[in-house]
Amino acid sequence: MNQSKEIIASVVSAAHEVRNEQRTLEYSDQQVLVKVERGGICGSDIHYFQHGRAGMSVLKQPMIIGHEFVGRIAGAPAGSGLRVGQAVAVNPSQPCNHCQLCLEGKQNLCREMRFMGSAQFFPHVNGGFANYVAVNAFQCVPYADDADARVIAFAEPLAVAIHAIRQAGDLVGKKVLVTGSGPIGCLVIAAALAAGAAEIVATDMSERCRKLAQQMGATAAVDPTDQQITAKWQENGGYFDICFEASGAAAAIASTVGFTRPKGRIVQLGMGAASTEFPLGPLLVKEIELAGSFRFIHEFETAVRWLESGRINPLPLLSAEFPQQQLVEALETASDKNLAAKVQLVFA
Numbered sequence: 001m002n003q004s005k006e007i008i009a010s011v012v013s014a015a016h017e018v019r020n021e022q023r024t025l026e027y028s029d030q031q032v033l034v035k036v037e038r039g040g041i042c043g044s045d046i047h048y049f050q051h052g053r054a055g056m057s058v059l060k061q062p063m064i065i066g067h068e069f070v071g072r073i074a075g076a077p078a079g080s081g082l083r084v085g086q087a088v089a090v091n092p093s094q095p096c097n098h099c100q101l102c103l104e105g106k107q108n109l110c111r112e113m114r115f116m117g118s119a120q121f122f123p124h125v126n127g128g129f130a131n132y133v134a135v136n137a138f139q140c141v142p143y144a145d146d147a148d149a150r151v152i153a154f155a156e157p158l159a160v161a162i163h164a165i166r167q168a169g170d171l172v173g174k175k176v177l178v179t180g181s182g183p184i185g186c187l188v189i190a191a192a193l194a195a196g197a198a199e200i201v202a203t204d205m206s207e208r209c210r211k212l213a214q215q216m217g218a219t220a221a222v223d224p225t226d227q228q229i230t231a232k233w234q235e236n237g238g239y240f241d242i243c244f245e246a247s248g249a250a251a252a253i254a255s256t257v258g259f260t261r262p263k264g265r266i267v268q269l270g271m272g273a274a275s276t277e278f279p280l281g282p283l284l285v286k287e288i289e290l291a292g293s294f295r296f297i298h299e300f301e302t303a304v305r306w307l308e309s310g311r312i313n314p315l316p317l318l319s320a321e322f323p324q325q326q327l328v329e330a331l332e333t334a335s336d337k338n339l340a341a342k343v344q345l346v347f348a
């Protein structure tokens with residue numbers, strides 16, 4: 001540690017204990033200093049804020065949250081290829097890069113993954129919600145100076161969606177169902193459309209989410225409790241070639257097998273309860289494949305390119321933005337599913 005910088009960081013220490021505090025950021029000559037411009041609030045940030053935990057990761061010490069962020073290079077080591085002032089999206093993944101899974105190119109499954117803004121390990125790995133953050137050069141993906149930072153800040157969740165698309169295989173001409181039309185479900189819709197899907201139907205209990213799903217490219221958006229429609233999806237062994245389960249809700253998970261045609265595939269990316277009831281009988285007799293999808297690998301770069309080129313426009317999902325000073329208001333707005341899809345924080 002041979003550099004330091006006074007920063008203002010957005011820190012969560014326990015459920016509903018969140019504040020902006022001054023900290024001294026210490027980092028090495030080998031690291032890159034990024035002046036953070038904006039960051040999207042993700043479900044896990046909201047979970048840390050509301051419950052002091054996200055899934056199995058429990059807060060044991062104050063942690064800077066945030067793992068969807070973009071900024072400008074404020075300092076970079078010689079030979080990094082990065083220049084001061086350059087716009088970058090920061091990949092929050094820090095795999096160990098030497099375990100068997102990493103060597104096989106499956107870095108998203110690395111058991112030593114130090115994912116930014118995650119309390120999985122102790123000490124926790126700080127996130128990017130601060131006016132400055134120190135990261136590794138390999139985490140920085142430069143993007144065009146004139147691209148919209150609001151758009152590029154969707155790179156991380158879009159990378160999750162593109163990884164899920166790859167887990168599904170070839171989508172060209174396929175009939176696709178996406179259960180759950182939150183930000184991730186909606187980005188899966190957009191990515192599936194970009195990947196050539198012929199028909200994309202979305203479900204969500206919320207009318208607001210269904211409208212967003214259609215704005216993001218869904219052919220139709222359906223209330224999953226509408227049995228007149230969902231009964232048709234189960235006729236003749238199932239209608240959809242591919243089902244992306246993006247809600248994590250038990251009822252949605254259980255419903256996917258009935259909607260998927262024989263030899264079809266279900267991709268589970270909604271994170272719900274650790275275990276749930278699942279109808280194995282129809283899975284077996286229809287020879288349906290069930291695939292998990294977790295985070296992303298090089299899809300992060302792909303996501304930056306798709307956003308930079310306008311191949312995907314995520315802005316319908318951006319519900320609100322707040323300056324860092326209004327951290328609590330931003331988190332409360334992001335927590336209210338009736339109010340907001342994606343909320344971004346803006347750093348001065």
Ligand code: ZN
Nearest residue numbers: 096099102110
């Ligand atoms: Zn590894």
